[in-house]
Amino acid sequence: MSTPRYFPVLPAAGVGSRMQADRPKQYLPIQGRFLLDYTLDAILSYPAFEQAVLVLSADDPYWPDSEYAADERIIRAAGGRERCDSVLNGLAALQGIATEQDWVVVHDIARPCLRHSDLDALLGQLADPGAILASPTRDTMKRGVLRDGCVVIDHTVEREQLWHALTPQVFRYGALQQALTACLAQDLSVTDEASAMEQQGYQPLLVAGRSDNIKVTRREDLALAELFLSTSLSPHS
Ligand SMILES: Nc1ccn([C@@H]2O[C@H](COP(=O)(O)OP(=O)(O)OP(=O)(O)O)[C@@H](O)[C@H]2O)c(=O)n1
Numbered sequence: 001m002s003t004p005r006y007f008p009v010l011p012a013a014g015v016g017s018r019m020q021a022d023r024p025k026q027y028l029p030i031q032g033r034f035l036l037d038y039t040l041d042a043i044l045s046y047p048a049f050e051q052a053v054l055v056l057s058a059d060d061p062y063w064p065d066s067e068y069a070a071d072e073r074i075i076r077a078a079g080g081r082e083r084c085d086s087v088l089n090g091l092a093a094l095q096g097i098a099t100e101q102d103w104v105v106v107h108d109i110a111r112p113c114l115r116h117s118d119l120d121a122l123l124g125q126l127a128d129p130g131a132i133l134a135s136p137t138r139d140t141m142k143r144g145v146l147r148d149g150c151v152v153i154d155h156t157v158e159r160e161q162l163w164h165a166l167t168p169q170v171f172r173y174g175a176l177q178q179a180l181t182a183c184l185a186q187d188l189s190v191t192d193e194a195s196a197m198e199q200q201g202y203q204p205l206l207v208a209g210r211s212d213n214i215k216v217t218r219r220e221d222l223a224l225a226e227l228f229l230s231t232s233l234s235p236h237s
């Protein structure tokens with residue numbers, strides 16, 4: 001049996017509307033470097049990854065200024081309307097490179113604090129039909145309901161089995177491409193790769209990951225990411 005191969009696919013074609021900045025958040029500076037360069041550090045320094053697909057907007061003017069702009073390990077793909085369209089374009093770029101059975105490791109470029117220890121845990125436990133990093137909920141969870149223009153508590157939700165879905169999310173190349181294509185053809189909502197697989201009847205594994213693997217989404221997240229990236233001698237170890 002041949003050794004499994006892993007191909008990172010990094011969706012990086014978002015506009016970052018919730019960040020309300022003057023540019024997509026992946027190009028905001030953290031300690032003088034693009035946010036995206038930290039994510040690429042984490043992925044491209046991981047020994048099991050030889051190449052990575054980076055999905056960028058067709059009209060992205062910032063990429064040439066990245067530290068990785070000339071890196072030959074990067075295969076570029078064009079972004080789509082939604083994140084799932086970008087991921088599907090990223091998978092298409094692996095045509096002829098990856099086999100159906102190879103694993104694709106989809107990771108948001110907007111999660112720069114990924115640690116190699118989390119990748120070790122995820123790939124170490126990986127089995128069919130695939131696995132995702134996730135973080136168990138900590139707080140008491142409430143379901144809200146709208147009443148007289150205000151949101152009030154309807155009830156407290158049982159939190160024991162609730163998890164925050166993070167990335168990376170790892171699936172077989174062929175199975176993920178099929179699942180995403182089927183969901184898009186049916187106009188189903190797909191906010192992560194696991195939900196596409198779930199809608200095809202699969203039950204991917206949840207692997208507990210670090211809660212500091214945040215997705216930089218709002219302004220306050222940038223300071224948090226900077227803090228997390230500075231709290232280790234080797235940020236991605
Ligand atoms: N059409 C899209 C939308 C998102 N993404 C990527 O998917 C990841 C998660 O996206 P998210 O933060 O939810 O979306 P953004 O468009 O970046 O931000 P917002 O939703 O606030 O506009 C990011 O790395 C983003 O660049 C993408 O490649 N293509």
Ligand SMILES: C[C@](O)(CO)[C@H](O)COP(=O)(O)O
Pocket residue numbers: 083108165166167191192193215217
């Ligand atoms: C895959 C994902 O990171 C899961 O948390 C995804 O990007 C979620 O996007 P959201 O719509 O901002 O939750």
